Amino acid sequence: DTGVSQNPRHKITKRGQNVTFRCDPISEHNRLYWYRQTLGQGPEFLTYFQNEAQLEKSRLLSDRFSAERPKGSFSTLEIQRTEQGDSAMYLCASSLGARSRSYEQYFGPGTRLTVT
Amino acid sequence: QQQVKQSPQSLIVQKGGISIINCAYENTAFDYFPWYQQFPGKGPALLIAIRPDVSEKKEGRFTISFNKSAKQFSLHIMDSQPGDSATYFCAASGSVSGSRLTFGEGTQLTVNP
Numbered sequence: 001d002t003g004v005s006q007n008p009r010h011k012i013t014k015r016g017q018n019v020t021f022r023c024d025p026i027s028e029h030n031r032l033y034w035y036r037q038t039l040g041q042g043p044e045f046l047t048y049f050q051n052e053a054q055l056e057k058s059r060l061l062s063d064r065f066s067a068e069r070p071k072g073s074f075s076t077l078e079i080q081r082t083e084q085g086d087s088a089m090y091l092c093a094s095s096l097g098a099r100s101r102s103y104e105q106y107f108g109p110g111t112r113l114t115v116t
Numbered sequence: 117q118q119q120v121k122q123s124p125q126s127l128i129v130q131k132g133g134i135s136i137i138n139c140a141y142e143n144t145a146f147d148y149f150p151w152y153q154q155f156p157g158k159g160p161a162l163l164i165a166i167r168p169d170v171s172e173k174k175e176g177r178f179t180i181s182f183n184k185s186a187k188q189f190s191l192h193i194m195d196s197q198p199g200d201s202a203t204y205f206c207a208a209s210g211s212v213s214g215s216r217l218t219f220g221e222g223t224q225l226t227v228n229p
Binding site (some may be wrong): 035040041042043044048067095103104105106110112 | 122160
């Protein structure tokens with residue numbers, strides 16, 4: 001399967017702990033996006049990368065959130081000092097990007113975070 | 117700030133019927149309008165997408181109708197099947213915004229057998 005993969009699929013953590021999620025995009029996709037989805041809502045944009053450069057961050061992304069994409073391949077999203085309000089599905093998507101003028105974004109299965 | 121409004125919130129149709137979901141957007145810089153299908157516990161799957169240079173796009177049983185002047189677009193599912201029961205999201209993006217997607221709130225579709 002050459003789709004977007006995310007790990008772990010589920011994460012339960014206690015309030016105040018740090019968590020890290022990983023996303024592996026579709027091979028050769030140079031754009032990678034992170035979204036957050038709460039129950040009954042549409043996904044909300046968090047941040048995106050063009051290769052290894054983080055080009056935009058949403059105001060939703062507080063100082064406790066940090067994302068990286070070293071070497072322009074996989075990406076990690078870290079949440080420090082988790083809060084109950086961080087409980088959500090964290091989705092990763094990738095696209096070919098501006099080089100090919102393709103805007104089609106393909107999503108991974110998501111990581112379900114529960115903060116107790 | 118809700119830039120893409122979607123309706124209805126939920127929809128029940130009979131097998132073989134037509135499902136219609138509507139979306140309206142505000143940002144005139146949007147130039148790409150995809151629809152996603154999401155099953156419980158799964159990520160959204162790209163269904164069909166349209167650009168504003170055409171008024172309609174059809175792929176199998178799925179059709180997008182686009183009205184640029186009204187800033188509205190809709191998804192039509194012909195011959196709806198129980199397997200189509202899922203949550204559908206419209207979205208919009210623009211090249212000037214890095215192509216990040218702004219999603220509607222979703223429509224939960226139930227197709228009764």
